[in-house]
Amino acid sequence: MAAKVLIYQCSYCSYLTFDLLSQYKVSLQDNIFLTDLPCTGTISVNMLLEAVENGFEKVLVLGGTGNDCRFLKGSQRAQKRVEEAVKILREIGYDKASIAFYGLKPGDVDSLKNILNTI
Amino acid sequence: MTKSYLVIGAGAVGLQIAQDLKENGHEVWLVEESTMPGGKFNSQKPLEPGINLAYFSGTYHPGDYLFTSKAVSLMASKRVKVLYGSKISVIKEEEGKFYTEIIAPKENYTKVFDGVYFTPGFIPFNPEEKAEYLYGINNFVLTGLELENLLKTGELKKNPPEKVAFIQCVGSRNNGIGPGKPYCSGFCCLYSLKEIDLLKKVLPDTIVKVFYLDLRLYNKGAEKLYQKAVENNVSFIRNMISAIKEEPKSYKPIIRYLNNGRFKDELFDLVVLAQGAELSPNIKTLLARLNITENELLEFYGTPENPHQIRPGIYFAGSFLNPMDGADSMVSAGAAAFPQINLKESVQSTMEIKYFTNTGIIFCNCRGSLPVDELKGTVADLPSITISDCLNEDELGKVRSFLLDNQIGKAVFAGCSKIKIMPGLEKLAYEESIGARFEVVNLKEQGYSLYGKEKFKAIAQKLLAGALARLKFSTTPALKVKNDITFDVVIIGGGLAGLKAAEALTEKGVSVTVVEKQDSFGGKHKNKVIPLEGINLKEFIEKIVLKLENRGALLLKNAEIVEVSGAPGNYQLIIERFGKRLNINAAAVILATGTQNSYGHYRKTSQIIFQEDLFSSADLLSQCDSIGFLQCAGSRNDLNPICSRNCCVSSLDAAIYVKEKFPEKDVFIFHQDIMAYGKYEYKYLKARELGIKFVVYNRGQYPEIKSIGGKIQVVTNENYLDDVVLDLLVLAEGAVPNKENEKLAELFRVGLDEFGFLRESHQDISGGYFPKWGVFVAGEAQGPKTVREILSSAQNTAKNVLTYLNQLQNSQLKVNYSEVIEEKCAACLTCVRVCPYSVPVVINGKNVAYIDPISCQGCGICASECPNKAIVQNNRPHQGVLAEIRVLAGEGK
Numbered sequence A: 001m002a003a004k005v006l007i008y009q010c011s012y013c014s015y016l017t018f019d020l021l022s023q024y025k026v027s028l029q030d031n032i033f034l035t036d037l038p039c040t041g042t043i044s045v046n047m048l049l050e051a052v053e054n055g056f057e058k059v060l061v062l063g064g065t066g067n068d069c070r071f072l073k074g075s076q077r078a079q080k081r082v083e084e085a086v087k088i089l090r091e092i093g094y095d096k097a098s099i100a101f102y103g104l105k106p107g108d109v110d111s112l113k114n115i116l117n118t119i
Numbered sequence B: 001m002t003k004s005y006l007v008i009g010a011g012a013v014g015l016q017i018a019q020d021l022k023e024n025g026h027e028v029w030l031v032e033e034s035t036m037p038g039g040k041f042n043s044q045k046p047l048e049p050g051i052n053l054a055y056f057s058g059t060y061h062p063g064d065y066l067f068t069s070k071a072v073s074l075m076a077s078k079r080v081k082v083l084y085g086s087k088i089s090v091i092k093e094e095e096g097k098f099y100t101e102i103i104a105p106k107e108n109y110t111k112v113f114d115g116v117y118f119t120p121g122f123i124p125f126n127p128e129e130k131a132e133y134l135y136g137i138n139n140f141v142l143t144g145l146e147l148e149n150l151l152k153t154g155e156l157k158k159n160p161p162e163k164v165a166f167i168q169c170v171g172s173r174n175n176g177i178g179p180g181k182p183y184c185s186g187f188c189c190l191y192s193l194k195e196i197d198l199l200k201k202v203l204p205d206t207i208v209k210v211f212y213l214d215l216r217l218y219n220k221g222a223e224k225l226y227q228k229a230v231e232n233n234v235s236f237i238r239n240m241i242s243a244i245k246e247e248p249k250s251y252k253p254i255i256r257y258l259n260n261g262r263f264k265d266e267l268f269d270l271v272v273l274a275q276g277a278e279l280s281p282n283i284k285t286l287l288a289r290l291n292i293t294e295n296e297l298l299e300f301y302g303t304p305e306n307p308h309q310i311r312p313g314i315y316f317a318g319s320f321l322n323p324m325d326g327a328d329s330m331v332s333a334g335a336a337a338f339p340q341i342n343l344k345e346s347v348q349s350t351m352e353i354k355y356f357t358n359t360g361i362i363f364c365n366c367r368g369s370l371p372v373d374e375l376k377g378t379v380a381d382l383p384s385i386t387i388s389d390c391l392n393e394d395e396l397g398k399v400r401s402f403l404l405d406n407q408i409g410k411a412v413f414a415g416c417s418k419i420k421i422m423p424g425l426e427k428l429a430y431e432e433s434i435g436a437r438f439e440v441v442n443l444k445e446q447g448y449s450l451y452g453k454e455k456f457k458a459i460a461q462k463l464l465a466g467a468l469a470r471l472k473f474s475t476t477p478a479l480k481v482k483n484d485i486t487f488d489v490v491i492i493g494g495g496l497a498g499l500k501a502a503e504a505l506t507e508k509g510v511s512v513t514v515v516e517k518q519d520s521f522g523g524k525h526k527n528k529v530i531p532l533e534g535i536n537l538k539e540f541i542e543k544i545v546l547k548l549e550n551r552g553a554l555l556l557k558n559a560e561i562v563e564v565s566g567a568p569g570n571y572q573l574i575i576e577r578f579g580k581r582l583n584i585n586a587a588a589v590i591l592a593t594g595t596q597n598s599y600g601h602y603r604k605t606s607q608i609i610f611q612e613d614l615f616s617s618a619d620l621l622s623q624c625d626s627i628g629f630l631q632c633a634g635s636r637n638d639l640n641p642i643c644s645r646n647c648c649v650s651s652l653d654a655a656i657y658v659k660e661k662f663p664e665k666d667v668f669i670f671h672q673d674i675m676a677y678g679k680y681e682y683k684y685l686k687a688r689e690l691g692i693k694f695v696v697y698n699r700g701q702y703p704e705i706k707s708i709g710g711k712i713q714v715v716t717n718e719n720y721l722d723d724v725v726l727d728l729l730v731l732a733e734g735a736v737p738n739k740e741n742e743k744l745a746e747l748f749r750v751g752l753d754e755f756g757f758l759r760e761s762h763q764d765i766s767g768g769y770f771p772k773w774g775v776f777v778a779g780e781a782q783g784p785k786t787v788r789e790i791l792s793s794a795q796n797t798a799k800n801v802l803t804y805l806n807q808l809q810n811s812q813l814k815v816n817y818s819e820v821i822e823e824k825c826a827a828c829l830t831c832v833r834v835c836p837y838s839v840p841v842v843i844n845g846k847n848v849a850y851i852d853p854i855s856c857q858g859c860g861i862c863a864s865e866c867p868n869k870a871i872v873q874n875n876r877p878h879q880g881v882l883a884e885i886r887v888l889a890g891e892g893k
Ligand SMILES: Cc1cc2nc3c(=O)[nH]c(=O)nc-3n(C[C@H](O)[C@H](O)[C@H](O)COP(=O)(O)OP(=O)(O)OC[C@H]3O[C@@H](n4cnc5c(N)ncnc54)[C@H](O)[C@@H]3O)c2cc1C
Pocket: B008, B009, B010, B011, B012, B013, B014, B031, B032, B033, B034, B036, B037, B038, B039, B040, B041, B053, B054, B055, B056, B057, B086, B087, B088, B119, B120, B121, B122, B124, B144, B145, B148, B187, B191, B194, B280, B282, B283, B317, B318, B319, B320, B324, B325, B326, B327, B329
């Protein structure tokens, strides 16, 4: 069975990009789950680790780029938390899962496709 | 006082006006001829990957996203009646009231209104009326609209043209002769450039040639498209074509045009006609019933005080008022609504909120396109309902009864994107005083479309179960009342925009402080005595200042803002004045810092002056026999890439002013593209009629200027024209972003665009907003504008501020906010430090943090940073997120 992937979108930026992705003839596998947060800044280290613990082998957090963040610093915060979570995984020597943050301009479907291709 | 208004046309503009009127307590009927809202933007719904057709404020958008959430919100409201597929069969004005009969699909209505808003947009000119274009005869001749369709559906790729010609001004700028209209349609240069951009994206090797008279790319976004077109080797040919013929065998169009003084015939695979704006016959009939003639409408541009009102109770707005693009139309919408927007008289400080405890599911099958029936009852045993259309009043009515009948306090909406539906759901519950919390599962864009038919059911079940799991932990929205609000608005910048916004707000009883850095008000327009757009600006500004003083506004000259703190609705600003610091509280702040002048590579002499010098001294004109105007001296060059928008209108006004006073004087205008867009074209026509001479030079190739024997000689390089000798040459300075913008952006935490102007939010397309609550922008700080546009922008922003103040002072259901659990809080100040909006404060004496729910934006940054987990993000508690993770990770559903 394919590895389970959890993708967190930001309601204000990457959510729109996913909406736009629907025009493309993209087909997501059913091991990929999409959900959203009011702002990626909502994400906590705890949530990221909990996802890994529950069997997600990839957790992606898709926020905005520096300037575009609706909440000004949400993406920056999210990026930091992802880094912290990655560090914890590394420290405990767990290498079966990966966590990553990507910053996207709202509507930048091409970059989104590239990210999805890496899954 | 509550009044009832009729809005004719549910395009982006009609929707915005209906929303503004409704939000401020009026009853609104919105009558739309077609079966859908959104007007032109609705036809710009994307179908083909990557082809988002609506180019709005410099970025591409899927057309439907620009208006759908607004439309759903209106549908969801009981105070607005929206009638699609309907027409007004009778309209009569009697003693200030409007008696109407409306024919709607299900029912006919008679209704009396206090006022009528005309927002029917335009219909595209039908090129068949000008037989010379062979439109309708030759299949290779299309309209811009038809090309958009081919791009949208991907048809164009199936039959890729190698060579495409764009012909501008079809049906516009007809000089009053023949079919079409004398005005410039304003948006067709923009949309042709947009279509070229998209065409090149799909078919990069296509050869494109554009035949035009003036490229009227007067806004920032249009300039970006032009730069790209030049990079893509698009040829621009400044000539109207002489004829189109058919190649006898292939029937392909051959365009004949003048090229270096000779006729040239060139074969194209496709010819695209940039059709302009026409009035629809229906609207002409309605206007006739109100005794408004077509000519009156064509030349109507309002008075500076009342730009949208043609007669008391009758308003025009959007592209119907004056052909213009989407972004400008939205500003016009807000300015047109402004007179009807007032501060609410009665503060509604309490409200009976119904808190229901049941959870339910609302399915929407999206006009039959989603197989939601497969899901019903398979995930949870909860009350549910299926509707078929979120843009339908009756269907949304079913949701209303569903919530009430089943006492639903929490619900999952399973249908389309939450961007489209969420504001409408919240509005619906709010109007019924239901404290409801919604979660959306996007089965459409992010479900069915991405996973396909086979995987749909399993994925949808999972997502639905996940949403229900997290909903369990969310709280219902709380009723919050803000009592301590002050109605003080601070306006930074006392130029035309700032003063006009101050005038508009004080008229409605808001108290205003204007902070101006210089030692006088009026900014760059303060000394202008030659009428500009019919206004003697010096007097106009003096009058406003006097009015503001009489109304008790605080006008601070020589003052500068140095510090900002506090939260939306309650900002504390520190103003520095003559070394002293002044504390001012503000519910809202308007940034109106305008632009600075750019003088290009020119320097002033006694005979070479700038527009600012000319306009402030009418005497200069009487002293000389020949006057020239050099356009774009400080714009569209290496120092300032974009068009400054107001200098062509200024030169036209000045030139007409001289010529009317002293017909014997010679007046020349040297220009690249004369930016007499929209109804400004009438000025251009008048100038030509008066004998003002227009001399074209190519973009960036400024004519050589020599000083010889006390005269100025302008070398034209034109073989039909000798060099021009002048007594006075007036250079058009350009408008560049204010250097202060960077500081302001930093202080108020708002963004700048790539040119350095303050970047407004596109979350709401109505213009003048920043993402940050309670901070607004007006006038040229956002981008170059003409005087009339500055006034409109100021009124639109004043409208936004009033709407915001009304929201603040009334009780609101606060949906998105975080809350401190006092027992857990250690007052460590983490939240105070991390909140991007500086909302959390530690209450003196109590030693715990407090988050004002009204100001809180609900981003949750504090909640996830708090070391003690003492903050709950009510709209998405961490517990809920964790529960959802477990559901999504689990096997089965
Ligand atoms: C081919 C083309 C491409 C364009 N591309 C862009 C672009 O990319 N970006 C941009 O910013 N602008 C673009 N524009 C301009 C843009 O369409 C307008 O600025 C914008 O639509 C104006 O909005 P509106 O609400 O005033 O009018 P509209 O969008 O035209 O809406 C008017 C509404 O009124 C309804 N109506 C008309 N008559 C009646 C009646 N008698 N009774 C009831 N209802 C009536 C219509 O059905 C319609 O729904 C383009 C224009 C064209 C022609």
